[in-house]
Amino acid sequence: MAYNVLLSADPGIDDSFAIMYALLNPKINIVGIISGYGNTPKEKSIKNTAYLLTLGNREDIPIIAGAAGPLSGELIQYYPEIHGKEGLGPIKPPDTIKNVHVHDINKVIEIVKQYKGNLIIVSVGRLTELALMFILYGNNALRDVTAFYIMGGAFLVPGNITAEAEANFYVDPIAANTVMEKAHNNYLFPLNITNKAIITPEIITYLSEKSLTPFRPLLKPAFDYYFKAYQKNVPGIQGAPLHDVVPLMALVNPDLVKYIPRRVRVEEFGNAKGKSIADFRPKPDKDPQVSLDYIGMEIDLQKFAGNFMEIFLANR
Structure with missing residues (x-):
């Protein structure tokens, strides 16, 4: 049985690998992709999503227009040195990818109703769009x-945008805190584990030679660009972490990640903006069961690399 997944992403190189992984995995049925700002401006994010769906021959999957910026209205800083000007490293989607049919945010509610009780929302970008669902439609909008499988946060490890904050939480901390407080059954995949989810250039070279997927021409140029950026930022690193593949892989491989239940909050303002907070004392304060989130704390790295190769080598 395949999981019905509504994916929220901002491709971005690792988001793009996540989309490719999801499209290739027979256990995942993508029922929509929300594309907004994040690694690139919203318009480029939508174009990259459309390009990947076209390559995968899955233009039937609805693209939903996400937000253009955070709830605070702050201006966005983009990181072309990590993801490239277009978001796919050196790759520019062809000019044929235009006039893409894009749904408005109400499509999310339609999809939730259509797959009532049988839908996982996987968020690997900023959390603005999910927070907007609660703001626009009330606290029960996504009941x-x-x-919810969410890539975000950093617990007991450094951040990647500031000393304490991870990018998805830092860029829209108001949205991140809203989702942590109002969404239910949250599984969180923070830098603690995603930083370790490294794919090596040797694996990518092998896949670029052997993979029969329609995405094969993208794998090496996109990965190499991303890996070079990581080599500058993390001297001595042996590969590049594909953060956004982790929640999707964990969904269909329940033994991939070990979790700890804690209530998560996100600092919204000030010097610690975007910091994810949970009580890791041996005897934490008691929080209501309904408020607990499941924080990923350990990952089976051998299984991660093995499953990644297995999916990209499969011919569907």
């Missing part, structure tokens, strides 16, 4: 969603 029929089975679970």
Whole structure:
């Protein structure tokens, strides 16, 4: 049985690998992709999503227009040195990818109703769009969603945008805190584990030679660009972490990640903006069961690399 997944992404190189992984995995049925700002401006994010869906021959999957910026209205800083000007490293989607049909945010509610009680929302970008669902439609807007799988946060490890904050939480901390407080059955995949989810250039070279997927021409140029950026930022690193593949892989491989239940909050303002907070004392304060989130704390790295190769080598 395949999981019905509504994916929220901002491709971005690792988001693009996540989309490719999801499209290739027979256990995942993508029922929509929300594309907004994040690694690139919203318009480029939508174009990259359309390009990947076209390559995968899945233009039937609805693209939903996400937000153009955070709830605070702050201006966005983009990181072309990590993701490239277009978001796919050196790759520019062809000019044929234009006039893409894009749904407005109400499509999310339609999809939630259509797959009532049998839908996972996987968020690997900023959390603005999910927070907007609660703001626009009320606290029960997403009550029929089975679970939320979210790449974000950093617990007991350094951040990647500031000393304490991870990018998805830092860029829109108001949205991140809103989702952590109002969504239910949250599974969180923070830098603690995603930083370790490294794919090596040797694996990518092998896949670029052997993979029969329609995405094969993208794998090496996109990865190499991303890996070079990581080599500058993390001297001595042996590969590049594909953060955004982790929640999707964990969904269909329940033994990939070990979790700890804690209530998560996100600092919204000030010097610690975007910091994810949870009580890791041996005897934490008691929080209501309904408020607990499941924080990923350990990952089976051998299984991660093995499953990644397995999916990209499969011919569908």
